[in-house]
Amino acid sequence: MIEVKDLHKSFNGVEVLKGISTTFEKGKTNLIIGQSGSGKTVFLKCLLGLFDYEEGTIAYDGKIFSKLTEDEKRNVRGEIGMVFQGSALFDSMTIAENVMFPLRMFTKQSKSEMQDRVDFVLNRVNLQDAHKKKPSEASGGMQKRVAIARAIVNNPKYLFCDEPNSGLDPKTSIVIDDLIKEITEEYNITTVINSHDMNSVMQIGEKIVFLKNGLKAWEGSNKTIFKTDNDVVTDFVYSSELMKKVRQMYIEERQ
Amino acid sequence: MTYLHNIGAYFLMIAEMFRKPTKWSVMKNLILKDVDDLIIGSLGIIAFISFFVGGVITIQTALNIDNPLIPKYLVGFATRQSVILEFAPTFTSIIMAGKVGSFITSSIGTMRVTEQIDALEVMGINSLNYLVFPKTVALMLYPFAISIGMFLGILGGMAACVYGGFSSLEDYIYGIQTDFIPFHITYAFIKTFVFAFVLATIPAFHGYYMKGGALEVGKASTTSFVWTSVVIILLNYFLTQMLLS
Numbered sequence: 001m002i003e004v005k006d007l008h009k010s011f012n013g014v015e016v017l018k019g020i021s022t023t024f025e026k027g028k029t030n031l032i033i034g035q036s037g038s039g040k041t042v043f044l045k046c047l048l049g050l051f052d053y054e055e056g057t058i059a060y061d062g063k064i065f066s067k068l069t070e071d072e073k074r075n076v077r078g079e080i081g082m083v084f085q086g087s088a089l090f091d092s093m094t095i096a097e098n099v100m101f102p103l104r105m106f107t108k109q110s111k112s113e114m115q116d117r118v119d120f121v122l123n124r125v126n127l128q129d130a131h132k133k134k135p136s137e138a139s140g141g142m143q144k145r146v147a148i149a150r151a152i153v154n155n156p157k158y159l160f161c162d163e164p165n166s167g168l169d170p171k172t173s174i175v176i177d178d179l180i181k182e183i184t185e186e187y188n189i190t191t192v193i194n195s196h197d198m199n200s201v202m203q204i205g206e207k208i209v210f211l212k213n214g215l216k217a218w219e220g221s222n223k224t225i226f227k228t229d230n231d232v233v234t235d236f237v238y239s240s241e242l243m244k245k246v247r248q249m250y251i252e253e254r255q
Numbered sequence: 256m257t258y259l260h261n262i263g264a265y266f267l268m269i270a271e272m273f274r275k276p277t278k279w280s281v282m283k284n285l286i287l288k289d290v291d292d293l294i295i296g297s298l299g300i301i302a303f304i305s306f307f308v309g310g311v312i313t314i315q316t317a318l319n320i321d322n323p324l325i326p327k328y329l330v331g332f333a334t335r336q337s338v339i340l341e342f343a344p345t346f347t348s349i350i351m352a353g354k355v356g357s358f359i360t361s362s363i364g365t366m367r368v369t370e371q372i373d374a375l376e377v378m379g380i381n382s383l384n385y386l387v388f389p390k391t392v393a394l395m396l397y398p399f400a401i402s403i404g405m406f407l408g409i410l411g412g413m414a415a416c417v418y419g420g421f422s423s424l425e426d427y428i429y430g431i432q433t434d435f436i437p438f439h440i441t442y443a444f445i446k447t448f449v450f451a452f453v454l455a456t457i458p459a460f461h462g463y464y465m466k467g468g469a470l471e472v473g474k475a476s477t478t479s480f481v482w483t484s485v486v487i488i489l490l491n492y493f494l495t496q497m498l499l500s
Contacts, residue, residue, distance in 0.1 A: 050377065074379045077378065082378075084374060085370070089371075105281060106378075
């Protein structure tokens with residue numbers, strides 16, 4: 001579980017996060033949603049420790065990150081898996097080497113043990129035959145699955161995903177969403193996903209935090225987001241023609 | 256102010272590069288890969304340029320000696336001095352600022368743009384140690400490449416001298432042995448070590464701290480070449496003043 005209390009972050013005197021408090025629960029897919037420029041990416045980078053923040057606390061299973069020693073911070077980072085928006089796979093390595101990388105860096109496993117683990121996680125993300133390919137030879141969907149495999153190879157306690165569906169077709173997006181949800185439940189990890197994809201919201205948003213202008217505007221789940229009267233949320237959720245039609249049909253059905 | 260900020264950031268980067276070292280089993284492979292990319296991969300161009308520039312130095316020197324009282328062996332002497340003191344260590348380094356420097360800036364810059372450096376940081380890896388330290392260690396073999404450049408420069412001079420009919424082989428050999436001061440080799444290698452450090456770290460600085468997209472990677476490579484060349488020229492002046500005068 002990750003607890004965030006009163007998080008403030010500024011850039012050159014401009015406050016981007018204005019006191020966000022929330023909790024991301026274990027074994028659930030937690031979504032941060034909001035329009036572009038609402039502070040989602042900055043919030044995620046603060047959670048990851050890539051940005052320092054001026055005020056507030058972030059606690060990983062009760063351990064307040066800013067109060068930890070360098071070694072303790074490194075241990076917490078070792079428990080984090082991250083799927084970047086552009087996958088961020090290392091170009092110079094093959095897919096198998098990319099997935100093996102965290103094991104080589106942080107474990108004392110033998111080569112055969114590492115190889116077995118890589119085979120296992122690549123099978124888990126349905127990439128049995130991609131070991132020797134370079135990331136540039138893989139499709140966008142494959143790259144995302146490799147990134148997920150690399151993120152989970154070291155049994156993380158926390159999984160972060162920054163817009164995992166960006167640049168993917170709707171069908172592949174669903175595959176990626178399902179994969180993330182299955183992995184979250186299977187390994188009982190705390191997953192935080194940064195997204196503005198409404199399909200993901202509907203499909204895997206067990207907990208949703210809605211940001212607007214650096215503030216938490218709403219909090220709920222995929223079961224409650226379509227029933228809320230919060231104007232900010234409805235404005236965002238029903239912004240597309242498709243969603244407007246879905247809502248219209250829903251209202252007509254109820255009448 | 257920006258210049259001062261960048262100079263400070265550069266020295267902080269160097270200090271950070273030595274902290275939180277990467278596992279030796281991983282680092283060893285990174286160093287070997289960088290030796291291959293940066294040193295072995297540069298030998299061809301160093302050999303080619305050194306051989307022909309050595310030849311040109313010889314021709315220019317021979318053509319400018321029109322006084323019959325000046326002995327012919329001075330052609331060999333002048334070639335040796337030019338190649339060992341300046342051409343091999345300094346001008347080859349400026350060429351390397353273009354080849355090796357832009358490779359380092361663009362490869363690290365691309366990693367920045369595609370969030371690969373963020374990926375390393377999230378994993379708790381000191382990305383500066385992982386990316387810049389192996390390149391710095393690999394470039395410590397740069398004097399080896401320069402010594403090949405020195406040899407081929409003098410050899411190129413000999414070929415141009417003999418086959419161009421500017422002087423005899425004996426005169427040239429006599430010239431390159433005349434008044435040889437071993438400290439000149441030491442001076443050249445001290446310069447080369449310093450330039451190797453500059454060649455690894457200044458381009459890495461420009462790649463690591465770049466902001467933006469693909470266009471900015473190109474701009475960072477150009478800026479890194481300019482600054483690496485400027486620093487090499489300035490250091491060349493100060494080192495020469497300190498070591499030879």
